[in-house]
Amino acid sequence: MAPQTLYEKLWSSHVVRQQPDGTALIYIDRHLVHEVTSPQAFEGLKLAGRQPWRVGSIVATADHNTPTDHWDEGIKDPISRQQVETLDANIREFGALSYFPFRDDRQGIVHVIGPEHGATLPGMTVVCGDSHTSTHGAFACLAHGIGTSEVEHVLATQCLLQKKSKTMLIRVDGMLGRGVTAKDMVLAIIGRIGTAGGTGYAIEFGGSAVRALSMEGRMTVCNMAIEAGARAGLVAVDDTTLDYLKGRPFAPSGEMWEQAVAYWRTLHSDEGAQFDQVVTLDASQIEPQVTWGTSPEMVTGVGGRVPDPAAEPDPVRRSGIERALQYMGLAPNTPIGEIPVDQVFIGSCTNSRIEDLREAATVVRGRSKAASVRRVLVVPGSGLVKRQAEAEGLHKIFVAAGFEWREPGCSMCLAMNADRLEAGEHCASTSNRNFEGRQGAGGRTHLVSPAMAAAAAVTGRFTDVRELI
């Protein structure tokens, strides 16, 4: 048989039927559900008198709307509360493999709790009504975001209608420098290929620098594949994958584990497999990244400057830069290191796992929040991450520095709950989108790694974290 890419293996093992025009019916193994994109899907199901095909595939949680403080007071916003209660009622009515409701001690961001419970396994198809479902591809599963109509389609049929994607290999070789992280790697990738560079592709991340990443780091990279336009990101199975999964609640055990591992070991691109596109980066050349604009591709190294639109020959791009600088309140050629920071957000499905919190705490230890910084939020990705961080004493480091240690949830990544920026505020954020208004109307987001966010919090501006460690 001709050598296959990892994507082709995952695709072909899930085709239920193929239509003449290339559309295929793809079987879905895992369906992650949250409160924002599911109510209309459950309602559609009920209106049509249909039942879910396999509730054992569903893992659900409430994460987008939930507050990150004063849990004892419940959800104060009545519309948010209704949405969360609607999910409670739908799961009560239809069932699920597992539901982690608001205030459950294992509740958390859907893309954090799936992997930490072993509900995301290599070789699966994983979908969720959330674009950051690409995160789960770190486990060599075909994982991508879907809309609400497709959520209903998966509920009703356990399948999706799909067209095969093109394949892209992004190979990052060499070693990341000290203080340079998975987040910097993926921001540098997006800076290179652009936010539409991966449109129509499934991206496999490979090369020695990707192999050297922990599962947390690989999740960070795959999480932001969608920010490069690709619905799905992928990393091949290796010992790091298996070591992470062993012993997790929904991972197989005993003989079943051995059987699974024998299959999972085949989940990599074959020697000589052909990709539609290959991009290579040298890890040693990547410096800590900071976005300056309103799209993740508007990014540069911490030693760089805000660009000058006058130097951009393409008129659509030039007006894009002008509009971004106006929104961000930045003058052309401003050194990144001179941009002051008003708030700092450490959290989100990109960077709220234990390794991210350790990375931030390493920088913060023995330092305090700069007086000019109004607020620093540290929002762990799940109840389990929170407890682990507390067992390691990380929360004490954050609290001693004047940071706020919060309950888990999506929080200020998209500001659906009460955590948000005020108009005009600059935020060093470990999240994934710097779109206009994303973290609050008029808010100005700069995407960075947890280490760089911590460095900004203690110095009050974007500082090269390598000077602090």
Place this chain on the structure above:
Amino acid sequence: MQPITLIEGIVAPLDRANVDTDAIIPKQFLKSIKRSGFGPNLFDEWRYLDHGEPGQDCSARPLKPDFVLNQPRYRGAQILLTRDNFGCGSSREHAPWALADYGFRVLIGPSYADIFFNNCFKNGLLPIVLPAAQVDELFRACEATEGYRLVVDLPVQVIRRPDGAEIGFEVDAFRKECLVNGWDDIGLTLRHADEIRAFEARRRAEHPYYFA
């Protein structure tokens, strides 16, 4: 789903690349548990001078006069001209719901984000991809002529310009069939329920650890 066959309407030009779904419908409106009523909040932050919240009466809100959809000449537009990577970011289907609820039936642009593109077809919204040069030309024609209209004929896959010139476009055969007939995907898929059951049984036998 409302079928699409022939759409004849005013064209509105939105001259920005990378329009994200947060801009199309901001997050505060995602708290709704309904599919309808998002039209008044389409492009909320670009369209209004004040800050929008769910449940507001939008008819009395102050408008940003420069925003394209607020200009009288584009009132009632059914066709939206866009630039590259329209609909990037969040998978929220509220974005096509808002566009359709506002009254748009057709989008014309050089490229769309994958998830958004997919979501459009589920909601009677036709996203047409044309080469960038042709899109440029439509932007120029539309901005130069007040009341500029196009006819989009989906069954024959042609856009007709006011001067009679025709521009062909591509669309997946299956998606076109669903749009033209207003078909519900789920009903179509369930015709193959036996095949799904057989696939599932084979998978369960071969990979039991996915069914624990």
